Amino acid sequence: MTLSTPTALTVRDPWSLVPSLGNLDAYISAVNRLPLLTPEEESSAARRLRDSGDLEAAGRLVLSHLRLVVSISRQYLGYGLPQGDLIQEGNVGLMKAVKRYDPDQGVRLVSYAMHWIKAEIHEYVLRNWRMVKVATTKAQRKLFFNLRSMKHSMKEDQADDQTHRNSLSEAQLAHVARELNVKPEEVLEMETRMSGGDVALEPQSDEDGESFAPIAYLADDSQEPTRVLEAQARDELAGDGISRALEALDERSRRIVEERWLKVNDDSSGGMTLHELAAEYGVSAERIRQIEVAAMKKMRKALSPA
Known part of the structure; x- marks a missing residue:
């Protein structure tokens, strides 16, 4: 993962200290060496950006808070996502915060930016932690992050309990529901979503031809147009x-066809044989077979589209 500062916020030395290319350790080391702004410098830069769109001032504000993004990104390493990606998303949130920041509100940028940085990282985690989103509404997102944090705390508290399992007990479900002010059913549903994993719909390329994947039984082709027309x-x-x-x-031909192909007796033995029909009509069995073949041809012709 390559990290770089926004090209639109290029500034003069000594602020151009963040390497445009390099590994994660080099990036973190570089942003930690960037000087912090004093409250007066921060207010001055924010006013220049707000009043005249000064990009150099925006760069000073962004670069001086990159270490904040790195610090916040560490809180989300437990989701198994690359820290470089988390930092990039957090940087997007930081730039949004800088753009909207008003120094006259009496709040330091560090406090204002934390919300935007976490919001962008939250969205990234929810988009990429699972192939299918585990949380779509605002309430589900809040439950997702809070539940994961609370479950982690419960595991630490019960580390010595041999009966402890990954799933929550009924008492724990009730406790979490009370703490988060949601229904126990909602907590259980979110825990189920979080405990589930991604499953490939199609067989992996390195598997043999006899492998069986969900795609084989998930598809419903009963309403596929060709199948519908064939059924009709x-x-x-x-x-x-x-x-x-x-x-x-x-x-005669109709009776021969009906006896040979369309009639089923009570004992499921079928209709009359060629010899039985031959004896009835006073002809040979071969003649009955010839009549049957000719009748079948005539029937196929009658069934063929005009």
Whole structure:
């Protein structure tokens, strides 16, 4: 991950101390060497930015608070995301804070910027901690971060308890719900979301061809247009289509087809055999087979689209 200062906020020496390229350690070392602004210098720079859009003043404000972003980013290392990415997102929040900062409100920029820095890092964590978002509403986001912090504290308190499990007990659920002023059901739902992991929908490329992935059973093609048309055509052929095709046959051919293919006796033995029909009509079994083949051709022709 490469970290750099905003190009729009380029300033003159000695403020151009942050390397444009380099590893994370070099970046952190560089921002920690940047001098802090006195309250008077901060107010003066903020007024110049507000009143005249002075980019050099904006650069002084941003650069002097980069170490704050680094410090805040360390609080979110437990989510398994690169610290470099967390710092970059925090820097975005810092720039937003500098742009909106009003020195006449009587609040130091460090206090004002913390909200914006954390807000950007929160959004980044929620977007990237899981492939599917675990929290979408404001209330869910608050519950997500608070619940994770409280669960961590509970684990530390119960480190010596052999019966301790990763999931919360009913008493712990009730305690968390009271502390966060939410329903126990909401706490349980969020804990379930947090404990779940991402699952690949398709087999991984290094797996063999016999692997089975969720994509195989998640897809529902019953309403796919081609399948719908095929089903409609099949139902048509099995119903009115067969009746129309039989009407195209003479009486003997129709009876032979019905006895051979459409009739099922109570014992599920099917209709009459070629020899039984041959004996009834006084012809050979081969002749009955020829009549059957000719009748089938005529029926297929009758069922074919015009």
